[in-house]
Every structure is written in structure tokens, then in C-alpha cells.
Amino acid sequence: MKGLRKERGSSGFWGEVLKEFKKNKGAVTGFIVFSLIVLVAVLAVFLLDYKTQITKINIPEALQPSSWKHPFGTDQFGRDILNRILYGAHYSLLIGLCAVTISTAIGSMLGIIAGYFGGLVETIIMRTMDVISPIPSVLLAICIASAFGQSLISLMLAVGIVTVPAFARVARASVMSVREEEYIEAAKAIGASDINIIVKHVIPNSLPPILVQATMRVASAIIVGSSLSFLGLGVPAPKPEWGGMLAQGRSFLNTSTNMTLYPGLAIMITVLAINLIGDGVRDAMDPKLKR
């Protein structure tokens, strides 16, 4: 059997997508930058000490400009901004990735069920989505935070839940077009069960638009998460969430731009990198989708 698996110059759909993605300079740059951010976020959590290097108040060194000791300066409590930004990276990434994982999982599942079965099931699911989608994430975050307390988990849930409808819609549309394909009918004609058809035919073929949506949504989830922290509804101080740091720095805009400049840049670079990846994924999958 082994000898049969000859390379034929192509490795199927995902192989082609990967090849296409690698050709896209912007996407590769985005991917490298994003990988570095992830690496830094992980290292920072292990290498920096939360008590002494992140939250320890040291008033004599407050509001210092950039220096060798503090490359990004210090905040109003004398805490090193660089350290705080490095350590804070994991909050944003966690919020972005977990929120999107939650909404992708729930949203696509609902969308796939709605799209595949249609009829009453579809009506119920999609109308429920219509009810959820206009709820502002800020409002939802307030509700969740007041119900379960202010925490990273509440924030992820808040950001995740509001994007569920978007995924349900994309998944449903994608499934509806896949459902009409003749290979679905052919699969039924050889006696495949609904579950079998959904898992083997519907999901793999509906995945591309869902994945593109998911990548793009990570970026917006990070922004929403940071905005909520900025408003004081997200990760509570003194944890160095980037949005929260921005909020703190706002009162010191005249005296210390470092406090807002660097967290802002951090958010911007992260979001930009993810969007570049998202564009790359979309472009890489698009021509294949039409085949």
C-alpha cells in the first residue's frame, strides 16, 4: 500500500491553499509577526514575575521617559511599560482566540444545521440569531460581568456570543450552496447517513468561508476586548490588558505619551498582522472555491 502513495505534484485542496498562501508576501509577513507575538506572549508569562515586574508599585520611578532601563518608560505607578505590554499580550490573544473559537464552534454548528436541514429548524435558529445579533457587545459584557463578575472568561463569553450570529450566517450560506452540489446527492444515493454526509461532505466543503471569517474575526475580537477593558468592563486593573493600559494613559496624555503610544501600537500591530493573515487566507481559498 505504501508504495502507492506517490507524489503527484499536488496535495489536494489544503496543500494548494498553503502554496497559494505562501506566495502572498503580506500574508507571510503577517504570519511571521503574529507568530512572534504569540511567542513573546508565552515567554512573557513564564519569564516575567507578575508580582515584582508587572504590578509592583514604585512611585519614585513614576512617569519616566524612555531610557535604557525602561525602553518604553514607566507609568504613573512607576511600572515598566515594556514589561507590561509584553505580559499583556496574552490577554488580547486569549480573548481574540477563545472568543472566536467559541463563536466559530457554536455559530458554525448552528449554521450548518440550519443550512442542511432547512425548514422549521432553520427558521428557529436563524430568527434566534436575528434576535442576538443587534445586542451590542458592550451591553452584553456589562450583563455578563454583573452576573458572573468581571473576568477574562466573562469578557471572552461576551465577545464570543455577539459574533455567533455572524458565523451562523456565513456557515448557513456556505452549507446551502454546498447542499445543492451533486456529490451530496451522490452520497445519498450510495446510502450515506445525514451525519456521515455532514461530517464528510458538508463541513469540509463549507469550511473555507468559515475559516476566512474566523481569521478576520480574531482581529475584531481583540479590538472589542480591548475596548471593553478600556471602558473598564474587561480585564480588571492592575492586570496589564492593552485596552486597560490605554485607558490609564489617557489622563497622562500631556505628560507621558509612552503610556498610550505603546499599548496602542501593540494593538495596532497585532490586529494588522491578523488582518494580513486573514486577507491571505481569503485570497488563497478564493480561486479554489470556484473550482
Added chain:
Amino acid sequence: MVKEKLVLEINDLVVNYETDNGTVHAVNGINLKLKQKQSVGIVGETGAGKTTTALAILNLIPQPTGIIKNGTIIVDGKNMLTISESDLRMMRGKGVSMIFQDPMTALNPVFTIGEQIAESVRIHEGVSNKDAMQRAIEMLEIVGIDKDRAYDYPHQLSGGMKQRVVIAIALACQAKLLIADEPTTALDVTIQAQVLELIRSYREKYDTAMILITHDLGIVAETCDEVAVMYAGVIVEYGTLEDIFNRTKHPYTEGLFNSLPNIIERRSKLTPIPGMVLDPTILPDGCVFADRCSYVIDTCRTTFQKDIAVSDTHIVRCSRYQEPGFNIKRMIA
């Protein structure tokens, strides 16, 4: 003569599609019987309801628009319209399998062709993945594709090869009845011949009964024992090859022959059937072909058309054959 066991028995099948523009009467009372090894060709122009009939046999009429209004469909002793969902899945692929019209879209782009053939084996035989793959490779060889290509994806194959894979999938479980819906329309003529030969030799080996749906009377003449001529959801004439080709009775069948190019006498004119296909949302009281028929009389439009047996094997649905001495004048080359 011992009564042979029927592989397929369709009684008075009526299928409608409820669309926004009204009810489409796709199939209007079809009867069809098929014995083991037998093959019947269904011919008729586009929209005649051929694919609909085929899908009905698998109980796969697209929901919720498609509705089987009436009739029974018995495949290998099982009523396809009333058996349980799980029995139905067993019958699909094992009792009756179908080769679809368009090979370009009948394969899933994200799986290798080997996996797709193996899938059909796995569903019905409950064998391990490895054995299923082994069978898939055997099937590929049967349909004349190099076994190395089992790990190719559909987009790496030519149209003819894709159609062979589609056939391999349909044949993998040795169904009693094979339905081939225009299996060669998408292929060029040389490949057409090969594909038909492939199906023929396979049927010989496993005694498979077959329904071959096509526009092409030539293919029917080569592959089938009997012919059903379909028009507007009705079988207007049914008989053996001899009956249909040499003792044509129905004006529509005649029209079909006259609209074929004549090779023997090249100067003879092509005579298209005048008029247009019936609007499928209107179900006439009388004959479905009345508006385009050159033998039409007033009663054709008002009387319900019954099957008239011309001989043991030959049935025509034209009330004018009740008149003694009536016959169409076929322009035979």
C-alpha cells in the same frame, strides 16, 4: 414459463414539484417493470421527467419541493417509499445505485478518488478502512484507471476519468439495479464508447439490471433490450428495440426518429417536431402530445389516454390505435 423475479416494479408513479410558479407535473403515472439482467432505455427530450423518475426510484426526490403524489416503487421486493430510513439507506447503493448526469460535480473536491470509492464500500460492507481502500483500488482497475491514481483528487483527473470514478462508486457495492442518467453526455465520442462497454461488461459479470437514461437513440440501440419513450412525464411508447425502432407506433417516437440525422440518405431533410414542449405546470385532460401531433383529432384533446397493448411486448399510449386500421406513416429511410 416461470415468473421471473422482478428487480424493479413501478406502478402508477406521479411526482410533482411545488414551485413558486405553480405545480410542475414532472411524472404523471408511469409503470415500469424490470427483470434481472434486463436493461431498459428511457429516452425523451429535456424536461420529460427522466431524472425525476430515476430519483424517485432511490426515494431521493429533492425535498421539500418534490412530492411523490401517488404510486409504488418496489426494488428487489422492497417498497422504496415506505421502508424505514435505515433500510432505505441499505437499499441505496446496495439494491439500486445511480450514475449521475454530471461527473464534473458528482465528486467531492476535498477527498481523493480512492477514499470516495472506499466510502461506498465502507457504508455497506462494514469492512475496515484498509480493506475498503483495497476494494476501491480493485474498482479503479475495473474501470480502467491506474491504481496509482487512487490518491489523486478529482481536479487532477480528466472528465472521462472522473466519469469512470463515478461509475466505480456506483458499481462498488454490486447493486441489483443500476440507473445511469446520461452517463456519457459530458464525454467525447470515443470515451463514450469505452464507458458504455465498461458498463456492459460489468453488467454481464454481475447480472445487473439497468435503466439507461439518454437523449441518444443510438446508444439505446447498442445497450438496451427495451425502450421507454417519455414525453411530458408520461411513457408514450414502450417496447423492445425491434418494436420501437422498426414498428414505431407513437407519433412522438416517430418525430424523434425524424429529427435524427440520416446517414444512409444524406439528402433527406431533418424534420424537427413542430411546436414546443408542454408547459409542465399544465396537465391536459387528453393526450400530452396533442398540441404537436400531426395525427391529432378532437377526441385526443379530451379523452384520457390509456396504454394500448399492440403486442405482448409493445405498448403505446395513443387513443387513435383504438380505431381499426389506424397507423402512423413512418418515413423510413
